Amino acid sequence: xxxASLLDSRPIRSALIASVAALIVFLALLSPRPANxxxxxxxxxxxxxxxxxxxxxxxxxxRGMKWRRACDPRGKGLRGLVTANVPRAGHVxxxxxxxxxxxxxxxxxxxxxxxxxxxxxxxxxxxxxLFAQRPDGSPIAMKNVRANRGxxxxxxxxxxxxxxxxxxxxxxxxRIVQRVVCLGSPKHEFCSARGQNYIRxxxxxxxxxxxxxxSVGVVQDSAFTQGQWVNGKQRFGYDASDNVGVKSASAxxxxxxxxTETRSCDYSQRIPCPDGVGRLSSTPRRxxxxxxx
Numbered sequence: 001x002x003x004a005s006l007l008d009s010r011p012i013r014s015a016l017i018a019s020v021a022a023l024i025v026f027l028a029l030l031s032p033r034p035a036n037x038x039x040x041x042x043x044x045x046x047x048x049x050x051x052x053x054x055x056x057x058x059x060x061x062x063r064g065m066k067w068r069r070a071c072d073p074r075g076k077g078l079r080g081l082v083t084a085n086v087p088r089a090g091h092v093x094x095x096x097x098x099x100x101x102x103x104x105x106x107x108x109x110x111x112x113x114x115x116x117x118x119x120x121x122x123x124x125x126x127x128x129x130l131f132a133q134r135p136d137g138s139p140i141a142m143k144n145v146r147a148n149r150g151x152x153x154x155x156x157x158x159x160x161x162x163x164x165x166x167x168x169x170x171x172x173x174x175r176i177v178q179r180v181v182c183l184g185s186p187k188h189e190f191c192s193a194r195g196q197n198y199i200r201x202x203x204x205x206x207x208x209x210x211x212x213x214x215s216v217g218v219v220q221d222s223a224f225t226q227g228q229w230v231n232g233k234q235r236f237g238y239d240a241s242d243n244v245g246v247k248s249a250s251a252x253x254x255x256x257x258x259x260t261e262t263r264s265c266d267y268s269q270r271i272p273c274p275d276g277v278g279r280l281s282s283t284p285r286r287x288x289x290x291x292x293x
Contacts, residue, residue: 038210039111040244042102043267045071045081046203047114047165053268054081057100057178057204064091064193065098065180073202080117083180084198085126091190092182099179100201105270107212107243109135109172114205117178118161119143122195124151125188127181130199132173142168143199147183157195165203176206214242219277235281245273251282 044054052071059067061083068082078084083098104110110132119128130143145160152158170176180199182191191197219237240246251259259282265273 040208040210040272041267042204042206042208042270042272044102044204044206045201046073046116047205048268051268054100056206056268056270057081057102059098059100061098062096064093064096064182067098067100078196078198078200080200080202081178081204082198082200083178084196084200085180085182085191085193087196088193090193092193094182094184094189094191096191097179097181099177101178102176102204102206103270104174104208105210105244108208108210109174110170110176110206111172111209112207113142113168113170113176114165114203115142115168115201116162116165116203117143117199117201118159118163119145119199120157120159121145121197122152122157123192123197124148125183125185125191126197127183128197128199129181130178130201131176132168132170133175133177134171134173140168140170140173145199147181148185163202165205172209176204208244210244212243214240214246216240216246224282233281235279237277237279239277241275242273244271245275246278247273249278249280251280 042056044056045052048054048071054069054071059069061067064086066082066084066086068078068084070077070079071081073079081100083100085092085096085098113132115130117130121128125147127147128143128145129141132140132142134140143161150158178199178201180197184190217239219239222234222236224234224236238249240249245265246263247265248260248262250261259280261278261280263274263278
């Protein structure tokens with residue numbers, strides 16, 4: 001069940017969770033900025049200005065490859081979410097790779113992705129990639145420096161990127177991948193480990209579309225919800241769970257909001273808001289007896 005706005009002028013997603021006589025409790029998942037109903041944005045690296053957090057992304061690396069989380073632009077070395085080879089003498093085996101993955105929470109998809117970053121390589125046998133995947137596995141390329149194509153001159157390096165965020169339409173993707181992979185060449189089944197070959201993210205914002213309704217209920221823990229006569233302000237509990245958590249709950253009585261609880265959410269995380277029990281305070285307009293359900 002949708003509602004225009006119970007709490008402010010921004011669009012929200014809400015669901016009817018319980019009815020005890022004239023008492024109706026609504027839940028709403030709010031985005032941290034104006035957005036369409038059922039959407040919120042995961043902010044990572046420099047897009048999360050409060051802490052440069054990147055924990056929404058998981059990481060992986062095989063032998064000879066590495067990843068680095070250094071989103072704070074202040075500091076030494078390569079900054080950002082970095083996937084690269086380990087610079088050293090010798091070779092890297094064909095198929096070696098490192099990367100970061102952002103998975104959509106269960107029951108959700110990604111509609112848009114805003115990214116800024118850079119790709120850099122000295123050895124043309126590495127592929128530097130940023131792409132999304134749909135549920136059927138088909139890719140949506142956002143940055144693709146292909147192996148053995150457009151190679152730098154010997155002894156030189158090549159770089160390209162987006163110093164300012166660029167937006168990509170992902171449709172209904174469920175995964176975003178940044179990776180460096182050694183693909184070798186027809187003459188050499190390996191890549192050079194000398195020099196830096198990497199792709200890095202400066203800023204990432206993934207818009208999540210959530211169409212899954214919450215699972216909720218009123219807790220029978222007060223006179224108001226146990227069918228007794230009541231007067232004045234009443235406190236009662238509710239229990240709510242959702243695949244991306246619950247941002248806030250409001251009691252709607254006799255056509256008006258009679259109490260709201262707002263929870264703290266962290267939009268640097270895949271699942272930003274908490275689940276579980278909460279409490280609301282509400283003052284009915286007149287005394288009433290609420291029959292037990």
